[in-house]
Amino acid sequence: MNVLLISPKVMVPGWELLIGGYTIGSGILYIAATVRQAGHNVVVELGNEDNIISLIKKHSPEVVGVTCLTATYPTAKNLINLIKKFDTAVLTVLGGHYATFMTREIFSECSVDYILRGEGEIAFVKLLKEIETGNTYSIIEGIAFRKMKKIFNEHSYTLLKDIDTIPYPAIDLVPKEIKDFMPIIHTSRGCPHRCSFCSVSAFYDGKWRARKIENIIAEIEAYASQGIKRFYFIDDNLTVDTKRVRTICKELKDKGLDDLKWRCLSRVDSIYKDPVMIDKMADSGCTSMSLGIESGVQEILNRYKKNISLNHVEEAVKIMNDSSIFHGWYMIIGSGDEFDAPKYIEKNINFMKKVKFDVLQISILTPFPGTELYAKIVAENRLLHKNWNKYDCTHCVYQPLHLTPEQIEQYHIKAYRTLYLDRGLDLFKIAYKGFNSGFLSPTMILTSGKHGMDIIFKKKKFYEAIESFE
Ligand code: B12
Protein backbone atom coordinates (compact mmCIF):
# COMPACT_ATOMS: atom_id res chain seq x y z
CA MET A 1 0.00 0.00 0.00
CA ASN A 2 1.04 3.63 -0.44
CA VAL A 3 1.30 5.28 2.94
CA LEU A 4 1.96 8.97 3.46
CA LEU A 5 3.05 10.07 6.94
CA ILE A 6 2.73 13.72 7.85
CA SER A 7 4.23 15.80 10.60
CA PRO A 8 2.59 19.24 10.83
CA LYS A 9 4.78 21.91 9.25
CA VAL A 10 4.38 24.55 11.92
CA MET A 11 6.53 27.03 13.73
CA VAL A 12 5.27 26.54 17.26
CA PRO A 13 7.11 29.14 19.34
CA GLY A 14 9.90 27.25 20.97
CA TRP A 15 12.93 25.36 19.86
CA GLU A 16 12.18 25.44 16.14
CA LEU A 17 12.45 29.20 16.19
CA LEU A 18 15.73 28.99 17.99
CA ILE A 19 17.12 26.32 15.73
CA GLY A 20 15.88 28.32 12.77
CA GLY A 21 13.61 25.92 11.00
CA TYR A 22 11.05 23.15 11.18
CA THR A 23 11.34 20.06 13.29
CA ILE A 24 10.15 16.48 13.34
CA GLY A 25 9.73 14.07 16.23
CA SER A 26 10.97 10.50 16.29
CA GLY A 27 7.45 9.01 16.64
CA ILE A 28 6.53 9.36 12.98
CA LEU A 29 9.98 8.04 11.94
CA TYR A 30 9.45 4.92 14.05
CA ILE A 31 6.06 4.43 12.42
CA ALA A 32 7.68 4.88 8.99
CA ALA A 33 10.28 2.23 9.82
CA THR A 34 7.74 -0.41 10.86
CA VAL A 35 5.45 0.35 7.91
CA ARG A 36 8.39 -0.05 5.54
CA GLN A 37 9.48 -3.25 7.25
CA ALA A 38 5.96 -4.62 6.67
CA GLY A 39 6.47 -4.12 2.93
CA HIS A 40 4.51 -0.93 2.21
CA ASN A 41 5.67 2.14 0.29
CA VAL A 42 6.08 4.94 2.76
CA VAL A 43 7.04 8.60 2.57
CA VAL A 44 7.32 11.18 5.33
CA GLU A 45 6.48 14.82 4.64
CA LEU A 46 5.94 18.07 6.53
CA GLY A 47 2.40 19.19 5.80
CA ASN A 48 0.41 22.37 6.18
CA GLU A 49 -2.79 23.79 4.73
CA ASP A 50 -0.88 25.14 1.69
CA ASN A 51 0.86 21.98 0.52
CA ILE A 52 -1.36 19.12 1.67
CA ILE A 53 -3.39 18.64 -1.50
CA SER A 54 -0.31 18.73 -3.70
CA LEU A 55 1.26 16.09 -1.42
CA ILE A 56 -1.80 13.89 -1.87
CA LYS A 57 -1.66 14.34 -5.65
CA LYS A 58 2.07 13.66 -5.68
CA HIS A 59 2.06 10.46 -3.58
CA SER A 60 -1.46 9.06 -4.25
CA PRO A 61 -1.63 7.46 -0.78
CA GLU A 62 -4.30 4.97 0.23
CA VAL A 63 -3.64 5.79 3.89
CA VAL A 64 -2.38 9.03 5.43
CA GLY A 65 -1.06 9.04 9.00
CA VAL A 66 -0.67 12.34 10.82
CA THR A 67 1.12 12.96 14.11
CA CYS A 68 0.32 15.68 16.61
CA LEU A 69 1.08 17.18 19.98
CA THR A 70 -1.40 19.49 21.66
CA ALA A 71 0.06 22.62 20.06
CA THR A 72 0.20 21.06 16.60
CA TYR A 73 -3.26 19.47 16.70
CA PRO A 74 -5.10 22.44 15.06
CA THR A 75 -2.91 22.06 11.95
CA ALA A 76 -3.26 18.26 12.00
CA LYS A 77 -7.05 18.59 12.16
CA ASN A 78 -7.15 21.04 9.23
CA LEU A 79 -4.97 18.76 7.14
CA ILE A 80 -7.19 15.74 7.72
CA ASN A 81 -10.35 17.72 6.99
CA LEU A 82 -8.82 19.00 3.74
CA ILE A 83 -7.74 15.50 2.69
CA LYS A 84 -11.19 14.01 3.34
CA LYS A 85 -12.83 16.89 1.45
CA PHE A 86 -10.50 16.30 -1.49
CA ASP A 87 -10.99 12.52 -1.58
CA THR A 88 -13.07 10.62 0.98
CA ALA A 89 -11.51 7.34 -0.14
CA VAL A 90 -8.15 8.26 1.39
CA LEU A 91 -8.14 6.77 4.90
CA THR A 92 -6.71 8.97 7.63
CA VAL A 93 -5.15 8.09 10.98
CA LEU A 94 -4.16 10.48 13.74
CA GLY A 95 -1.66 9.63 16.50
CA GLY A 96 0.39 11.30 19.23
CA HIS A 97 -0.15 12.55 22.77
CA TYR A 98 -3.10 14.83 22.04
CA ALA A 99 -4.83 12.19 19.89
CA THR A 100 -4.46 9.65 22.68
CA PHE A 101 -6.13 11.78 25.33
CA MET A 102 -8.75 13.69 23.33
CA THR A 103 -10.18 10.92 21.16
CA ARG A 104 -13.87 11.80 21.58
CA GLU A 105 -13.38 15.54 21.08
CA ILE A 106 -11.34 14.89 17.93
CA PHE A 107 -14.04 12.68 16.38
CA SER A 108 -16.58 15.44 17.06
CA GLU A 109 -14.75 18.03 14.95
CA CYS A 110 -12.42 16.20 12.58
CA SER A 111 -13.23 13.83 9.70
CA VAL A 112 -10.43 11.47 10.71
CA ASP A 113 -11.16 7.75 10.23
CA TYR A 114 -8.94 6.24 12.95
CA ILE A 115 -7.24 7.47 16.10
CA LEU A 116 -4.18 5.64 17.36
CA ARG A 117 -4.09 5.69 21.17
CA GLY A 118 -0.63 4.97 22.61
CA GLU A 119 2.39 3.65 20.74
CA GLY A 120 1.62 2.96 17.12
CA GLU A 121 4.32 0.72 15.68
CA ILE A 122 2.50 -2.61 15.92
CA ALA A 123 -1.12 -1.43 15.89
CA PHE A 124 -0.72 0.71 12.77
CA VAL A 125 0.83 -2.12 10.78
CA LYS A 126 -2.04 -4.39 11.89
CA LEU A 127 -4.51 -1.75 10.73
CA LEU A 128 -2.84 -1.53 7.30
CA LYS A 129 -3.08 -5.30 6.97
CA GLU A 130 -6.79 -5.26 7.82
CA ILE A 131 -7.45 -2.39 5.41
CA GLU A 132 -5.59 -4.26 2.67
CA THR A 133 -7.89 -7.24 3.12
CA GLY A 134 -10.99 -5.04 3.09
CA ASN A 135 -11.70 -5.09 6.86
CA THR A 136 -11.89 -1.41 7.59
CA TYR A 137 -13.73 -1.85 10.89
CA SER A 138 -11.63 -4.44 12.74
CA ILE A 139 -11.13 -4.15 16.47
CA ILE A 140 -7.39 -3.62 17.01
CA GLU A 141 -5.84 -2.80 20.38
CA GLY A 142 -5.13 0.95 20.53
CA ILE A 143 -7.21 1.96 17.51
CA ALA A 144 -10.46 3.87 17.93
CA PHE A 145 -12.66 4.42 14.90
CA ARG A 146 -16.01 5.80 13.90
CA LYS A 147 -18.72 3.82 12.12
CA MET A 148 -22.10 5.32 11.32
CA LYS A 149 -21.48 8.23 13.73
CA LYS A 150 -20.67 5.82 16.59
CA ILE A 151 -17.20 5.59 18.13
CA PHE A 152 -15.73 2.12 18.66
CA ASN A 153 -12.78 0.97 20.78
CA GLU A 154 -12.57 4.45 22.29
CA HIS A 155 -10.77 3.47 25.49
CA SER A 156 -8.42 0.92 24.01
CA TYR A 157 -4.79 1.86 24.45
CA THR A 158 -1.54 0.23 23.44
CA LEU A 159 2.04 0.24 24.70
CA LEU A 160 4.74 -1.98 23.22
CA LYS A 161 5.68 -4.93 25.39
CA ASP A 162 9.22 -5.12 24.11
CA ILE A 163 10.78 -1.99 22.65
CA ASP A 164 13.74 -4.01 21.33
CA THR A 165 11.60 -5.63 18.64
CA ILE A 166 10.96 -2.49 16.61
CA PRO A 167 13.29 -1.28 13.84
CA TYR A 168 15.41 1.86 14.22
CA PRO A 169 13.63 5.08 13.21
CA ALA A 170 13.72 5.74 9.45
CA ILE A 171 16.03 8.74 9.58
CA ASP A 172 16.69 8.39 5.84
CA LEU A 173 13.08 9.51 5.30
CA VAL A 174 13.45 12.81 7.20
CA PRO A 175 12.03 15.52 4.90
CA LYS A 176 14.58 17.76 3.19
CA GLU A 177 13.18 20.96 4.75
CA ILE A 178 14.60 19.85 8.10
CA LYS A 179 18.02 21.35 8.33
CA ASP A 180 20.82 19.75 10.24
CA PHE A 181 18.79 16.79 11.56
CA MET A 182 20.43 15.08 14.52
CA PRO A 183 19.68 11.34 14.84
CA ILE A 184 17.53 10.58 17.86
CA ILE A 185 18.12 7.44 19.92
CA HIS A 186 15.80 6.13 22.61
CA THR A 187 17.61 3.78 24.97
CA SER A 188 14.35 3.64 26.92
CA ARG A 189 10.80 4.93 26.71
CA GLY A 190 8.72 6.55 29.41
CA CYS A 191 9.59 7.58 32.95
CA PRO A 192 8.79 6.03 36.34
CA HIS A 193 8.00 9.42 37.89
CA ARG A 194 4.57 11.01 37.81
CA CYS A 195 4.99 14.75 37.66
CA SER A 196 1.55 16.32 37.63
CA PHE A 197 2.16 18.57 34.61
CA CYS A 198 3.97 16.04 32.44
CA SER A 199 2.42 14.49 29.38
CA VAL A 200 5.02 11.71 29.43
CA SER A 201 3.98 10.31 32.78
CA ALA A 202 0.36 10.37 31.55
CA PHE A 203 1.10 8.83 28.14
CA TYR A 204 3.30 5.99 29.40
CA ASP A 205 1.27 5.59 32.59
CA GLY A 206 4.38 5.84 34.78
CA LYS A 207 6.02 2.90 32.97
CA TRP A 208 9.68 2.89 32.05
CA ARG A 209 11.00 0.31 29.57
CA ALA A 210 14.66 -0.01 28.67
CA ARG A 211 16.24 -1.47 25.55
CA LYS A 212 19.00 -4.04 25.60
CA ILE A 213 22.43 -2.46 25.59
CA GLU A 214 23.60 -4.53 22.56
CA ASN A 215 20.68 -3.18 20.56
CA ILE A 216 21.44 0.44 21.53
CA ILE A 217 25.12 0.06 20.64
CA ALA A 218 24.23 -1.60 17.33
CA GLU A 219 22.05 1.40 16.47
CA ILE A 220 24.88 3.81 17.29
CA GLU A 221 27.32 1.71 15.24
CA ALA A 222 24.90 1.86 12.32
CA TYR A 223 24.86 5.67 12.53
CA ALA A 224 28.64 5.85 12.93
CA SER A 225 29.09 3.71 9.81
CA GLN A 226 27.02 6.30 7.88
CA GLY A 227 29.48 9.00 8.94
CA ILE A 228 27.19 10.49 11.58
CA LYS A 229 29.22 12.34 14.22
CA ARG A 230 26.62 13.32 16.81
CA PHE A 231 23.31 12.07 18.15
CA TYR A 232 20.71 12.76 20.80
CA PHE A 233 19.74 10.23 23.50
CA ILE A 234 16.16 11.48 23.60
CA ASP A 235 14.93 9.27 26.48
CA ASP A 236 12.60 11.23 28.72
CA ASN A 237 14.96 10.38 31.53
CA LEU A 238 18.13 8.62 30.37
CA THR A 239 19.52 8.20 33.89
CA VAL A 240 16.69 6.32 35.63
CA ASP A 241 19.16 3.48 36.19
CA THR A 242 22.61 5.01 36.65
CA LYS A 243 24.39 1.63 36.56
CA ARG A 244 22.91 1.02 33.13
CA VAL A 245 24.13 4.41 31.93
CA ARG A 246 27.64 3.63 33.15
CA THR A 247 27.51 0.38 31.16
CA ILE A 248 26.39 2.23 28.03
CA CYS A 249 29.29 4.68 28.52
CA LYS A 250 31.76 1.82 28.97
CA GLU A 251 30.48 0.13 25.81
CA LEU A 252 30.84 3.37 23.85
CA LYS A 253 34.47 3.58 24.93
CA ASP A 254 35.23 -0.11 24.44
CA LYS A 255 33.76 -0.02 20.92
CA GLY A 256 35.65 3.16 20.02
CA LEU A 257 32.40 5.11 19.66
CA ASP A 258 33.41 7.78 22.16
CA ASP A 259 34.45 10.19 19.39
CA LEU A 260 30.75 10.67 18.61
CA LYS A 261 29.25 13.61 20.48
CA TRP A 262 25.91 13.15 22.21
CA ARG A 263 23.38 14.95 24.36
CA CYS A 264 20.60 13.77 26.66
CA LEU A 265 17.90 14.58 29.19
CA SER A 266 18.38 13.65 32.85
CA ARG A 267 17.09 14.31 36.37
CA VAL A 268 18.57 16.02 39.41
CA ASP A 269 18.28 12.95 41.67
CA SER A 270 20.43 10.63 39.54
CA ILE A 271 23.15 13.28 39.40
CA TYR A 272 23.58 13.87 43.09
CA LYS A 273 23.25 10.14 43.80
CA ASP A 274 25.87 9.11 41.25
CA PRO A 275 28.19 12.02 40.39
CA VAL A 276 30.83 9.64 39.01
CA MET A 277 28.32 8.74 36.29
CA ILE A 278 28.64 12.33 35.02
CA ASP A 279 32.40 11.90 34.56
CA LYS A 280 31.83 8.63 32.72
CA MET A 281 29.27 10.31 30.49
CA ALA A 282 31.59 13.21 29.67
CA ASP A 283 34.39 10.74 28.99
CA SER A 284 32.29 8.75 26.53
CA GLY A 285 31.14 11.66 24.37
CA CYS A 286 28.36 13.44 26.28
CA THR A 287 28.73 17.15 25.59
CA SER A 288 25.40 18.51 26.76
CA MET A 289 22.55 17.66 29.05
CA SER A 290 19.13 19.13 29.84
CA LEU A 291 17.56 18.83 33.29
CA GLY A 292 14.35 19.99 34.91
CA ILE A 293 14.49 21.91 38.17
CA GLU A 294 11.06 23.30 37.35
CA SER A 295 10.72 25.43 40.50
CA GLY A 296 12.83 27.11 43.14
CA VAL A 297 10.00 26.81 45.67
CA GLN A 298 9.91 23.52 47.56
CA GLU A 299 6.14 23.65 48.13
CA ILE A 300 5.59 23.95 44.36
CA LEU A 301 8.00 21.10 43.61
CA ASN A 302 6.00 18.98 46.05
CA ARG A 303 2.75 19.89 44.31
CA TYR A 304 4.28 19.02 40.95
CA LYS A 305 5.20 15.65 42.55
CA LYS A 306 8.67 16.21 41.19
CA ASN A 307 10.26 14.24 44.03
CA ILE A 308 13.36 16.39 44.34
CA SER A 309 14.51 18.82 47.02
CA LEU A 310 16.14 22.19 46.56
CA ASN A 311 19.23 20.95 48.45
CA HIS A 312 19.59 18.21 45.88
CA VAL A 313 19.18 20.76 43.09
CA GLU A 314 22.04 22.82 44.50
CA GLU A 315 24.21 19.73 44.77
CA ALA A 316 23.40 18.66 41.19
CA VAL A 317 24.12 22.14 39.85
CA LYS A 318 27.52 22.10 41.53
CA ILE A 319 28.31 18.68 40.05
CA MET A 320 27.30 19.83 36.58
CA ASN A 321 29.33 23.03 36.90
CA ASP A 322 32.39 20.98 37.84
CA SER A 323 31.96 18.85 34.72
CA SER A 324 32.75 19.70 31.11
CA ILE A 325 29.16 18.97 30.04
CA PHE A 326 27.18 21.98 28.80
CA HIS A 327 24.03 22.00 30.92
CA GLY A 328 20.60 23.44 30.24
CA TRP A 329 17.90 23.61 32.90
CA TYR A 330 14.14 23.88 32.63
CA MET A 331 12.14 26.19 34.86
CA ILE A 332 8.39 26.71 35.07
CA ILE A 333 6.48 29.87 35.97
CA GLY A 334 3.15 29.03 37.57
CA SER A 335 1.93 26.37 39.95
CA GLY A 336 -1.75 26.03 39.07
CA ASP A 337 -2.76 26.43 42.75
CA GLU A 338 -2.58 28.89 45.65
CA PHE A 339 1.16 29.43 45.02
CA ASP A 340 0.29 31.40 41.91
CA ALA A 341 0.99 34.60 43.84
CA PRO A 342 3.72 37.26 43.39
CA LYS A 343 5.54 36.22 46.57
CA TYR A 344 6.14 32.66 45.32
CA ILE A 345 7.01 33.63 41.77
CA GLU A 346 9.63 36.07 43.09
CA LYS A 347 10.94 33.32 45.38
CA ASN A 348 11.15 30.98 42.40
CA ILE A 349 13.14 33.52 40.37
CA ASN A 350 15.42 34.32 43.31
CA PHE A 351 16.30 30.67 43.88
CA MET A 352 17.17 30.28 40.20
CA LYS A 353 19.83 32.98 40.60
CA LYS A 354 21.80 30.40 42.59
CA VAL A 355 21.70 28.02 39.66
CA LYS A 356 24.75 28.87 37.59
CA PHE A 357 23.17 27.45 34.47
CA ASP A 358 24.70 27.35 31.03
CA VAL A 359 21.26 27.84 29.51
CA LEU A 360 17.85 28.08 31.09
CA GLN A 361 14.59 27.46 29.26
CA ILE A 362 11.65 29.00 31.06
CA SER A 363 8.12 27.82 30.34
CA ILE A 364 4.73 28.93 31.52
CA LEU A 365 2.91 26.08 33.26
CA THR A 366 0.64 24.51 30.64
CA PRO A 367 -2.11 22.01 31.42
CA PHE A 368 -1.77 19.39 28.68
CA PRO A 369 -4.72 17.02 28.16
CA GLY A 370 -4.17 13.72 29.93
CA THR A 371 -2.19 15.19 32.81
CA GLU A 372 -3.21 15.45 36.44
CA LEU A 373 -2.80 19.21 36.15
CA TYR A 374 -5.25 19.36 33.23
CA ALA A 375 -7.87 17.38 35.18
CA LYS A 376 -7.49 19.73 38.15
CA ILE A 377 -7.73 22.95 36.14
CA VAL A 378 -10.74 21.67 34.20
CA ALA A 379 -12.45 20.49 37.41
CA GLU A 380 -11.92 23.95 38.90
CA ASN A 381 -13.26 25.55 35.71
CA ARG A 382 -10.07 27.54 35.22
CA LEU A 383 -9.15 26.60 31.66
CA LEU A 384 -9.32 29.89 29.72
CA HIS A 385 -9.78 28.43 26.25
CA LYS A 386 -9.07 25.51 23.98
CA ASN A 387 -7.04 27.39 21.39
CA TRP A 388 -4.62 24.50 21.37
CA ASN A 389 -1.99 26.22 19.26
CA LYS A 390 -1.47 28.53 22.22
CA TYR A 391 -0.58 25.51 24.43
CA ASP A 392 3.07 26.08 23.65
CA CYS A 393 4.39 26.97 27.13
CA THR A 394 4.72 30.66 26.23
CA HIS A 395 1.04 31.58 26.81
CA CYS A 396 -0.82 31.38 30.10
CA VAL A 397 -3.91 29.34 29.20
CA TYR A 398 -5.43 28.94 32.66
CA GLN A 399 -6.78 31.37 35.23
CA PRO A 400 -4.24 31.63 38.06
CA LEU A 401 -5.68 31.97 41.57
CA HIS A 402 -4.01 35.18 42.76
CA LEU A 403 -2.77 36.75 39.52
CA THR A 404 -4.03 37.50 36.05
CA PRO A 405 -2.86 35.37 33.08
CA GLU A 406 -1.15 38.53 31.74
CA GLN A 407 0.82 38.89 34.98
CA ILE A 408 2.08 35.32 34.61
CA GLU A 409 3.19 36.17 31.05
CA GLN A 410 4.96 39.29 32.36
CA TYR A 411 6.71 37.23 35.05
CA HIS A 412 7.85 34.85 32.30
CA ILE A 413 9.67 37.74 30.63
CA LYS A 414 10.91 39.07 33.95
CA ALA A 415 12.37 35.67 34.82
CA TYR A 416 14.29 35.50 31.52
CA ARG A 417 15.51 39.06 31.85
CA THR A 418 16.55 38.81 35.51
CA LEU A 419 18.20 35.44 35.29
CA TYR A 420 20.17 35.99 32.07
CA LEU A 421 21.26 39.53 33.03
CA ASP A 422 22.35 38.12 36.39
CA ARG A 423 24.92 35.94 34.60
CA GLY A 424 26.56 39.13 33.26
CA LEU A 425 29.87 38.59 31.46
CA ASP A 426 29.65 34.84 32.12
CA LEU A 427 27.32 34.79 29.11
CA PHE A 428 30.35 35.08 26.79
CA LYS A 429 32.02 32.09 28.46
CA ILE A 430 28.74 30.20 28.25
CA ALA A 431 28.35 30.98 24.55
CA TYR A 432 31.87 29.66 23.94
CA LYS A 433 31.17 26.45 25.91
CA GLY A 434 27.84 26.07 24.10
CA PHE A 435 29.48 26.33 20.67
CA ASN A 436 32.11 23.80 21.60
CA SER A 437 29.53 21.36 22.92
CA GLY A 438 27.49 21.67 19.72
CA PHE A 439 24.45 22.68 21.81
CA LEU A 440 24.39 26.29 20.65
CA SER A 441 24.60 27.37 17.04
CA PRO A 442 25.25 30.92 15.82
CA THR A 443 21.59 31.00 14.64
CA MET A 444 20.39 30.19 18.16
CA ILE A 445 22.49 32.92 19.76
CA LEU A 446 21.55 35.55 17.18
CA THR A 447 17.88 34.63 17.27
CA SER A 448 17.70 34.65 21.07
CA GLY A 449 19.54 37.99 21.13
CA LYS A 450 17.03 39.47 18.68
CA HIS A 451 14.09 38.11 20.72
CA GLY A 452 15.59 39.61 23.88
CA MET A 453 15.99 43.03 22.25
CA ASP A 454 12.42 42.97 20.93
CA ILE A 455 11.12 42.16 24.41
CA ILE A 456 13.23 44.75 26.24
CA PHE A 457 13.17 47.64 23.77
CA LYS A 458 10.03 47.08 21.71
CA LYS A 459 8.08 45.89 24.79
CA LYS A 460 6.80 42.89 22.85
CA LYS A 461 5.19 39.97 24.63
CA PHE A 462 7.41 36.90 24.78
CA TYR A 463 5.44 34.95 22.18
CA GLU A 464 5.13 37.99 19.90
CA ALA A 465 8.89 38.42 19.93
CA ILE A 466 9.62 34.81 19.04
CA GLU A 467 6.88 34.78 16.39
CA SER A 468 8.71 37.58 14.60
CA PHE A 469 11.44 35.17 13.49
CA GLU A 470 11.80 34.80 9.73
C1 B12 B 1 12.22 15.68 21.20
C2 B12 B 1 11.10 16.52 21.73
C3 B12 B 1 10.93 17.78 21.20
C4 B12 B 1 11.78 18.26 20.03
C5 B12 B 1 11.15 17.70 18.72
C6 B12 B 1 9.65 18.03 18.65
C7 B12 B 1 8.71 17.05 18.02
N1 B12 B 1 7.97 17.51 17.03
O1 B12 B 1 8.60 15.90 18.44
C8 B12 B 1 11.70 19.80 20.24
C9 B12 B 1 12.83 20.22 21.16
C10 B12 B 1 11.77 20.64 18.97
C11 B12 B 1 10.37 19.91 21.00
C12 B12 B 1 9.60 21.03 21.00
C13 B12 B 1 8.39 21.12 21.66
N2 B12 B 1 7.89 20.22 22.53
CO1 B12 B 1 8.66 18.49 22.84
N3 B12 B 1 9.30 16.78 23.26
C14 B12 B 1 10.24 16.05 22.75
C15 B12 B 1 10.29 14.69 23.49
C16 B12 B 1 11.32 14.80 24.62
C17 B12 B 1 10.56 13.47 22.66
C18 B12 B 1 9.65 13.30 21.41
C19 B12 B 1 9.79 11.90 20.95
O2 B12 B 1 10.70 11.60 20.21
N4 B12 B 1 8.95 10.97 21.47
C20 B12 B 1 9.08 9.54 21.30
C21 B12 B 1 8.13 8.98 20.24
C22 B12 B 1 8.47 7.54 19.95
O3 B12 B 1 6.84 9.08 20.79
P1 B12 B 1 5.63 9.85 20.08
O4 B12 B 1 6.11 11.01 19.34
O5 B12 B 1 4.60 10.06 21.10
O6 B12 B 1 5.11 8.80 19.00
C23 B12 B 1 4.51 7.55 19.33
C24 B12 B 1 3.01 7.60 19.60
O7 B12 B 1 2.54 8.84 20.08
C25 B12 B 1 2.36 7.19 18.32
N5 B12 B 1 2.18 8.18 17.26
C26 B12 B 1 2.55 9.46 17.23
N6 B12 B 1 2.19 10.01 16.06
C27 B12 B 1 1.61 9.07 15.31
C28 B12 B 1 1.06 9.11 14.05
C29 B12 B 1 0.50 7.96 13.51
C30 B12 B 1 -0.07 8.00 12.14
C31 B12 B 1 0.49 6.78 14.26
C32 B12 B 1 -0.09 5.56 13.68
C33 B12 B 1 1.03 6.72 15.55
C34 B12 B 1 1.59 7.87 16.07
O8 B12 B 1 3.27 6.21 17.86
C35 B12 B 1 4.61 6.72 18.06
C36 B12 B 1 5.57 5.58 18.17
O9 B12 B 1 5.30 4.79 19.30
C37 B12 B 1 8.83 14.64 24.04
C38 B12 B 1 8.59 13.68 25.16
C39 B12 B 1 8.04 12.35 24.61
N7 B12 B 1 8.37 11.28 25.24
O10 B12 B 1 7.33 12.26 23.63
C40 B12 B 1 8.54 16.12 24.31
C41 B12 B 1 7.11 16.57 24.18
C42 B12 B 1 6.49 15.90 23.00
N8 B12 B 1 7.22 18.01 23.90
C43 B12 B 1 6.29 18.72 24.41
C44 B12 B 1 6.12 20.12 24.20
C45 B12 B 1 5.13 20.83 25.08
C46 B12 B 1 6.87 20.79 23.23
C47 B12 B 1 6.72 22.27 22.82
C48 B12 B 1 5.31 22.82 22.66
C49 B12 B 1 7.51 23.05 23.87
C50 B12 B 1 8.00 24.40 23.45
N9 B12 B 1 7.27 25.46 23.68
O11 B12 B 1 9.08 24.49 22.94
C51 B12 B 1 7.45 22.26 21.46
C52 B12 B 1 6.49 21.90 20.28
C53 B12 B 1 7.26 21.62 19.02
C54 B12 B 1 6.52 21.05 17.84
N10 B12 B 1 6.14 21.85 16.86
O12 B12 B 1 6.32 19.85 17.73
C55 B12 B 1 5.37 17.88 25.26
C56 B12 B 1 4.04 17.69 24.53
C57 B12 B 1 2.87 17.74 25.45
C58 B12 B 1 1.61 17.61 24.67
N11 B12 B 1 0.74 16.76 25.13
O13 B12 B 1 1.41 18.26 23.68
C59 B12 B 1 6.20 16.55 25.46
C60 B12 B 1 5.37 15.28 25.56
C61 B12 B 1 7.05 16.74 26.73
C62 B12 B 1 6.31 16.60 28.05
N12 B12 B 1 7.01 16.06 29.03
O14 B12 B 1 5.19 16.96 28.28
N13 B12 B 1 10.08 18.74 21.62
Ligand code: SF4
Ligand atom coordinates in the same frame (compact mmCIF):
# COMPACT_ATOMS: atom_id res chain seq x y z
S1 SF4 C 1 8.83 15.75 34.14
FE1 SF4 C 1 10.57 14.39 33.78
S2 SF4 C 1 10.74 13.23 35.69
FE2 SF4 C 1 8.69 14.10 35.69
S3 SF4 C 1 7.38 12.50 34.78
FE3 SF4 C 1 8.01 13.89 33.13
S4 SF4 C 1 9.81 12.95 32.22
FE4 SF4 C 1 9.51 12.01 34.27
